[in-house]
Amino acid sequence: QSALTQPRSVSGSPGQSVTISCTGTSRDVGGYNYVSWYQQHPGNAPKLMIYDVTERPSGVPDRFSGSKSGNTASLTVSGLQAEDEADYYCCSYAGTYTPYVFGTGTKVTVL
Amino acid sequence: QVQVVESGGDVVQPGRSLRLSCAASGFTFSSYAMHWVRQAPGKGLEWVAIIWSDEKNKYYADSVKGRFTISRDNSKNTLYLQMNSLRAEDTAVYYCAREKSGGWYYDYWGQGTLVTVSS
Numbered sequence: 001q002s003a004l005t006q007p008r009s010v011s012g013s014p015g016q017s018v019t020i021s022c023t024g025t026s027r028d029v030g031g032y033n034y035v036s037w038y039q040q041h042p043g044n045a046p047k048l049m050i051y052d053v054t055e056r057p058s059g060v061p062d063r064f065s066g067s068k069s070g071n072t073a074s075l076t077v078s079g080l081q082a083e084d085e086a087d088y089y090c091c092s093y094a095g096t097y098t099p100y101v102f103g104t105g106t107k108v109t110v111l
Numbered sequence: 112q113v114q115v116v117e118s119g120g121d122v123v124q125p126g127r128s129l130r131l132s133c134a135a136s137g138f139t140f141s142s143y144a145m146h147w148v149r150q151a152p153g154k155g156l157e158w159v160a161i162i163w164s165d166e167k168n169k170y171y172a173d174s175v176k177g178r179f180t181i182s183r184d185n186s187k188n189t190l191y192l193q194m195n196s197l198r199a200e201d202t203a204v205y206y207c208a209r210e211k212s213g214g215w216y217y218d219y220w221g222q223g224t225l226v227t228v229s230s
Contacts (some may be wrong), residue, residue, distance in 0.1 A: 001173075003155065034215035038156075043222040045206060046156065052214070089156050091148075092213040097170050100146070105155040110116070 004029060004045030004090055005101035011109040012080045020106045022073040027102050028069035034093035038067060041086045049088075050075060066088045077108065085110045113123035113137040113219050115190075120224030124205070127197055131224060133207030141185035142168045144210040146217065147192050150204035160192065175201075197228045 005023040014024045016056040022029065022037075029035055035053045048057055050066040053073060073092070077084050086106035090103035119131040133145070146157040160171045160181040169181050179191040190207055204223040211218040 032215070036216035039218075041208060045222050046217070048216060051211070051216040056220075057218070066135065091156075091216065098172065099161055100158045102148075102156040102158065 001028070001094055001098045001101045004101055006088075006090060006103040006105075008111065009107045010058055010076075011111055012048045013111045014080055014082065017076060017078045018080060018082050018088075018108060019074050019076045020108070022075070024071050024073075024092055024101070026071060028092040028094040029068065029073050029086075029090075032093045033068070035066065035068060035073040036045060036091045037064075038089045038091065039084075039086045040089065046089065054095045062084060080110055082110050113209070113215075115209060115219055115221040117207050118207060119222045120205065120226045121216065122229060123197055123227050124180040125198060125228055128193070129226060131192040131205055131207075131226070132141075133192075133221060135188045135190065135207075135209075138209075139191045143212055145183060145190045146207050146208045146210060147181060147190075148225070149201075149204045150206070151200070151203040154203075157203075161210070162190070169210075171199075187190070194226070196227040199228050201227060202228045219229045 010018045037050040053068045054066045065076050088106050094101045097111045114136045116134045146161045162181045164167045177198045182191045205222045207221040208217040209219040
């Protein structure tokens, strides 16, 4: 199972929106509505931001939203804030024997 | 509150073995599937292994299959990862993660434990 493809980096000014893509195959992203997104600040553990493609856990700001079309999922951060600067990883369910495959990771920079 | 705390990371020589532990608290450990996920220095996240709540089913990434063994002791609320025949490419922070019951995502992560394989 190969890693899902994400852009290495995206950037935006405070208040702007950025979108991170996550491209897989019909065996993972395209085959299930079980894409999740994790935010990771340096030295910290990943934190769940989005699950089941579009759902936000309690406590996650509604500036974060998810979507999916075909084999590509996306995470949009609207109204970018300084604390959003972090690495972001997508993750998809991929079946019983290799249940999860992660994306390559995207560094979000707030200019 | 839910907590998972990893331990056991160390510096080991190639070919040697190491066992990681993950102590869980604040939830009914025996009801959840648990995973190990690792992150090499400066790299992305990589799923390593899963063990179902009933301990009967375990699956591994191809990169560790045959060398690593995941296990759990539900009476001690503890998850383990036995790592044998360690290689330099196993160097990483190893995270213990809880899979959401009835879901397909991780809702809680530990802070990780660093394993360095070097001569």
